[in-house]
Amino acid sequence: MAGHQEQPDWLNLPSDLLGLIAQRSRDAVTGLAAFRSVCRTWRAAVGPAPRLLLPRAGSASDPTLVFPLARGWSVVVDARDASCHLSHLATGATAALPKLIAVRDRDGSGITHIEYEHRPDEYTAIHSWAFYRSYLSFTDALRFAVHAPPDDSPAAAAASMTILMYHFMHERTGMLFCRPGDAAWTKVEKPNRFGFGYFDFVYHDGRMFGMDTNGKMAVYDAATLDVLHLVGAPPVPSELVTKMYGITTMMGDVVVNLEDYDYVNLVSLPSKLILVMTTVKSSLPVAFNIFELGSTPGGLAWHKVINAGNYELFLDRYHTSFRENTDNSGTRIYYVHDDITSIVPSTTSVYYYSMQDSKLECVHRLVDDAEVYSTKPCWFVP
Secondary structure: OOOOOOOOOHHHOOHHHHHHHHHOOOOOOHHHHHHHOOOHHHHHHOOOOOEEEOOOEOEOOEOEEEEEOOOOEEEEEEOOOOEEEEEEOOOOOEEEEOOOOEEEOOOOOOOEEOOOEEOOOOOOOEEOOOEEOOHHHHHOOEEEEEEOOOOOOHHHHHHHOEEEEEEHHHOOOOEEEEOOOOOOEEEEOOOOOOOOOOOEEEEEOOEEEEEOOOOOEEEEEOOOOOEEEEEOOOOOOOOEOOOOOOOOOEEOOEEOOOOOEEEEEEEEEOOEEEEEEEEEEOOEEEEEEEEEEEEEOOEEEEEEEOOOOOEEEEEOOOOEEEEEOOOOOOOEEEEEEOOEOOOOEOOOEEEEEEOOOOEEEEEEEOOOOOOOEOOOOEEEOO
């Protein structure tokens, strides 16, 4: 009879070995979460895992809307009066922000408040110049971007953060920004009057970038708000749409097919600005392409790259964030697909894609996507 083999003490594995096991987990969301759930020792061996925040029902008695940003920060909005503030989950730090409806021009003259009425007991939950029948339809038209210094403590970071925002109720204003303590959001107007606001925007290296629904992008000096450059659309055939407006758009004079189109997300990485294009066929994501912004003899332009380096990218309706990975596995993308057109709603699903392996996997599907929710699933990245 074979002798009994001594079983390893799984609670007392060397920390470097635990780190290697964590790196080889299935992915940074479901795999790392499972790794951390084994025991306290394993949980302490690695940092916090990114979390997918699932929606909860919104009601007149609980009108709080939460939107994760980056580095543990979230914007918390009170739907009753559009007031908001920053909140840091781990430390409890907070910072005041102006109401979403308090705006001023770039010259700082006069603060105005756009039309906003909270009517939860009627058929319309929120009324501005447009009608929003529920909290969900209101938050569908909202997007944020944030610039947060990487090495500061939460209290110090809050003082030097810049938050970019756009909501459909701001109509043709390109985007708006503020810093904690400001009395209003400052308008950043488009250099042209094409369409409504930018459907994505980002802060990178002292500049603000706003991309329009035709794929063209304006580059602003973050200090003066002067337009520095106009960048052409990515050099690939595409049918761009935006989740922010809850409807499909048009590419030139051609109506976009409701089932086949491309979403775009701008991502500010430490040393580069990239664009992630998500190709959707028959209402399902099938491919991801990455473009990097670089200088050419004719000015700034996008060029396609194989991957963006060793980063994990987290894309959802409200915000884009990232974190570095250390296992030399190239770019990994975590994408929330909550495709809603003006005709057919679809189930919300979460996908994981490895640029290195060209592997696409659905890691979560939200069964009930009813209008009772106040927000869509979104990423919280510590």
